[in-house]
Amino acid sequence: MNIQGFQIFTDGFAEACSLLLDGTLSVWTIILASLKVSSLALAIGLGIGIPLGFYLGSKFTIPRRIILILANAGMGIPPTVVGLFVTMLLSRKGPFGPLNLLYTQEAMVIAQIFIATPMVTAIAASAVASVPDELRLQARSLGASKLQEMALTLKEARIGIFAAIAAGMGSIISEVGAVQMVGGNILGKTQVMTTAIVQYTRMGKYGYSIALALALLTIVLIVNILLTKMQTHGNESDKRGA
Amino acid sequence: MTKIKQSRLILALIALMTAFVMALSACGANPSQNTEPAANPSAAEQTAQPQAQDENKGENKETSEASDKKAEGEIILASTTSTQDSGLFDVLIPAFEQDHPGLKVSVVAVGTGQAIKMGESKDADALLVHAKDSEEKFVKDGFGTERQDVMYNDFVIVGPKDDRAGIKGSANAAEAFSKLAETNSTFYSRGDDSGTHKKEMKIWDKSSAKPEGEFYQVTGQGMGDTLKIADEKQSYTFTDRATYLSLKKEGAINLEICYEGSDDLLNQYGVIPVKDAKNQAGGEVFAEWITSDKGQQVIKEYGVKEYGQPLFFPNAK
Numbered sequence: 001m002n003i004q005g006f007q008i009f010t011d012g013f014a015e016a017c018s019l020l021l022d023g024t025l026s027v028w029t030i031i032l033a034s035l036k037v038s039s040l041a042l043a044i045g046l047g048i049g050i051p052l053g054f055y056l057g058s059k060f061t062i063p064r065r066i067i068l069i070l071a072n073a074g075m076g077i078p079p080t081v082v083g084l085f086v087t088m089l090l091s092r093k094g095p096f097g098p099l100n101l102l103y104t105q106e107a108m109v110i111a112q113i114f115i116a117t118p119m120v121t122a123i124a125a126s127a128v129a130s131v132p133d134e135l136r137l138q139a140r141s142l143g144a145s146k147l148q149e150m151a152l153t154l155k156e157a158r159i160g161i162f163a164a165i166a167a168g169m170g171s172i173i174s175e176v177g178a179v180q181m182v183g184g185n186i187l188g189k190t191q192v193m194t195t196a197i198v199q200y201t202r203m204g205k206y207g208y209s210i211a212l213a214l215a216l217l218t219i220v221l222i223v224n225i226l227l228t229k230m231q232t233h234g235n236e237s238d239k240r241g242a
Numbered sequence: 243m244t245k246i247k248q249s250r251l252i253l254a255l256i257a258l259m260t261a262f263v264m265a266l267s268a269c270g271a272n273p274s275q276n277t278e279p280a281a282n283p284s285a286a287e288q289t290a291q292p293q294a295q296d297e298n299k300g301e302n303k304e305t306s307e308a309s310d311k312k313a314e315g316e317i318i319l320a321s322t323t324s325t326q327d328s329g330l331f332d333v334l335i336p337a338f339e340q341d342h343p344g345l346k347v348s349v350v351a352v353g354t355g356q357a358i359k360m361g362e363s364k365d366a367d368a369l370l371v372h373a374k375d376s377e378e379k380f381v382k383d384g385f386g387t388e389r390q391d392v393m394y395n396d397f398v399i400v401g402p403k404d405d406r407a408g409i410k411g412s413a414n415a416a417e418a419f420s421k422l423a424e425t426n427s428t429f430y431s432r433g434d435d436s437g438t439h440k441k442e443m444k445i446w447d448k449s450s451a452k453p454e455g456e457f458y459q460v461t462g463q464g465m466g467d468t469l470k471i472a473d474e475k476q477s478y479t480f481t482d483r484a485t486y487l488s489l490k491k492e493g494a495i496n497l498e499i500c501y502e503g504s505d506d507l508l509n510q511y512g513v514i515p516v517k518d519a520k521n522q523a524g525g526e527v528f529a530e531w532i533t534s535d536k537g538q539q540v541i542k543e544y545g546v547k548e549y550g551q552p553l554f555f556p557n558a559k
Binding site for chain 1: 352353355356358359360363430433434435459460461462463467471473474475476
């Protein structure tokens with residue numbers, strides 16, 4: 001092993017820190033683009049995935065089972081395959097070509113919705129399924145509306161729901177293949193942290209890559225710290241309640 | 243309560259780790275830290291040499307012995323995405339391997355910037371790139387044994403069929419670029435420090451306009467991707483002819499050549515074996531072959547059957 005070879009790490013870290021502190025790199029444009037695209041996609045993914053997860057997890061019937069299997073399978077679809085199909089759908093020659101959406105942030109949001117929704121749905125469904133049926137029956141017998149019943153169940157299943165949110169965010173903010181294909185990594189527009197890291201590494205500019213990698217790691221870390229806090233807080237109040 | 247304490251502990255650990263990383267980078271930033279070995283008595287002679295050579299001092303002897311032997315094994319050839327996208331390697335590499343059965347070539351296609359870096363860190367055995375200034379500097383700095391001309395191709399400016407900006411009939415490529423800026427016609431640049439991007443920047447330097455503003459968009463991607471983006475947006479871009487023709491033939495794009503043929507659009511390729519690389523001997527054999535009559539013939543014939551015109555013009559001396 002070439003110990004001195006570690007110098008490319010120390011040099012890279014030094015350059016990354018100075019880039020972040022000087023603001024030489026328009027790093028905030030890239031981080032904001034990432035956050036904007038991924039949070040919008042996550043919000044829509046949650047809007048679809050949580051109610052759908054409740055529907056699928058609250059009662060087992062054959063059609064619900066089939067959709068659940070599809071959602072579980074959907075979690076395993078490689079994001080690059082999602083990227084391929086969204087590219088073809090939105091391409092000028094494709095069915096939605098007239099909308100002129102390919103290589104825009106909107107296209108990236110669409111691809112990320114396809115990636116996040118199955119994941120949110122499947123995790124939410126299993127969280128809901130773990131809530132005892134008696135709870136819902138009791139709520140219904142006390143005259144709760146369908147919406148109140150759902151709110152109560154989701155509240156009971158909140159730790160699993162938080163996991164769904166964190167997993168959804170983690171999967172899309174770290175994803176590179178699909179956003180590269182449908183976004184095009186256009187500077188100041190569709191360039192996000194992951195695609196920029198790929199580009200700067202290809203160019204041999206490790207300092208730039210590390211600066212963005214630190215930002216990406218920080219975001220992933222914050223998401224997971226929040227999740228852990230919510231989980232432990234949830235357990236605390238459970239105990240107090242009991 | 244214990245749960246809260248635990249989460250505080252975790253937070254404290256994270257803070258510690260962050261502090262460690264900061265400290266690490268501060269060390270790296272400290273210019274007084276000298277990691278170069280000075281114990282070797284001959285170090286004084288070598289101080290003027292690049293540091294990368296110092297690091298491999300111990301291995302020099304072994305590699306020069308190896309190069310006397312018959313070259314065999316894997317050759318890592320660092321080249322550019324535009325060369326790979328042109329499809330030239332698909333015929334060139336099998337022809338080389340047929341002439342040298344003991345050798346296998348693995349092509350790593352990256353931007354010229356990284357290809358050169360791969361040479362500097364000896365992660366490649368030979369380079370086949372197209373940025374003459376950087377290549378000559380690479381050899382001058384002692385990373386490569388010798389740079390030889392291999393072939394050239396040319397760049398073209400492609401755009402929508404109607405040539406909105408009216409760049410046809412410009413005196414040279416620089417004037418065509420100025421027209422794009424004046425008419426505010428969207429232009430996609432690779433912006434990835436590649437040979438193609440460097441060439442583009444040279445032309446902007448000579449033009450009366452600046453590559454700035456809403457019309458000038460940067461993809462940071464390879465030639466194929468940038469062409470597809472420009473096609474999707476029916477805008478202009480700057481490309482090598484080979485990549486353009488191969489994508490056009492596949493029906494992936496319908497952009498037209500809007501400007502071609504001026505002297506400032508020529509693109510020279512060079513080959514450099516990397517000094518002290520793992521398979522320097524193999525790299526040298528490859529450089530010798532690609533500049534030989536046999537290799538030059540393969541280059542000359544490539545593309546004639548498919549596109550009706552050669553994509554590269556061999557010019558090794």
